[in-house]
Amino acid sequence: MASIKVMLRARENANGEYPIVIRVVKDRKNTLLSVGHSVKKTDWDEKNAKVKKSHSNSTWLNNLIAKRVAEANDKLIQLEVNNTDTSARVIGKAVKAAKDNTFFKQADLYIARLEKSGNFNRTSAEKPRIKRVKEFLNNRDIHFPEIDATFLKDFKAWLKGTRTITERTAVNHLVVIRSIYNQAIADKLVDPKYYPFGKGGIVIKFPDSKKSGLMPADIVALENVELTGVANHARNLWLFAFYCGGMRASDVLRLKWSDFEDGRLYYTMGKNEKGGSLKISAKIEAILAQYRRENPKHNLVFPDLEKLVDLKDKAAVQEYIKVRIKANNKHMLKATEKANVNKQATSHKSRHSFAQMAKGVISASALQEIFRHSDLKTTEGYMGNNFVNEEIDSAMDDVMARLC
Known part of the structure; x- marks a missing residue:
């Protein structure tokens, strides 16, 4: 059986005080666990292994010592119950882990x-x-x-x-x-x-959120409006993402010309590293035609990340992508205003817009493949509000029809 004892180290520190330690002895081998505090010998009750009242923080220190001893005993019991090695070294290691485990x-x-x-x-x-x-x-x-x-x-x-x-x-x-x-x-x-979460504790539930996208008429208006410069570029990126099944803006900005082959786009989603390919439509090709140039830096399709020296620095790339997305979202405000679109068209809205228009055309499982979601429920979250709204609208119409 192991023994646990509170004591002072034999050697004083630079302040003339002696560190308080817990000695664990098992099979004549011992290990010392520091309590993290030291006292003068005159403030230590060796017989009762506690700090004397003469010390200004005696009550607090004695409570801390009691807690550390209880932790050591608790770890010893756990090790014995689980038939684990209960050597002094193992007990000490377990107690130290518990102490540092904040x-x-x-x-x-x-x-x-x-x-x-x-x-x-x-x-x-x-x-x-x-x-x-x-x-x-x-x-x-x-x-x-x-x-x-x-x-x-x-x-x-x-x-x-x-x-x-x-x-x-x-x-x-x-x-x-x-x-x-x-x-x-x-x-x-x-x-x-x-564990404080789940049944009997705190159940985390995300509030319902409205995930509405642009309507077909809004998309057409964006396609047809005359734009130049940064507003045109922001519009191109938004529409390109939409045409590619709601591709994430971060993936759009990282696209390289080498990702295109035999009329298809092959790319791996940055968020979950899922791969796949898409057919290049005439609308996608029309946007690509605006960016074809000789010797593009890093072989990038879109120039947003050309400022970066090395695309292998993932941290720098992701940080700058956020900067570019924010800037492009700002320019999209001008594009939507000129197109008389009264909805926000942030980069992520292209994803919601595609999901909204896909309703009734393709199944949720097919959209899951396009979006490359790991969980079908995530995909249904993009589409679900629209189904529910239509059911509610239909029910309301049925009730109102009875008044006629």
């Missing part, structure tokens, strides 16, 4: 993994959300068991009370906390019994 340390690992996988868009979105959790805690770190349903409700209320945000934005903050919690559980650093 939310923000795991958040740093979570971000590092996103960056390593090249998922820089999510990285830039998640970092500010983690920063707001830290702001809520006044820069204090927190252990996972402390993140319970009450904590999550208070955090969400604080978010809405300190800034003007939508319900969707608030939910996105909870999602990143859940992702980091799941990571810690998957790495066997946190007991799943503390």
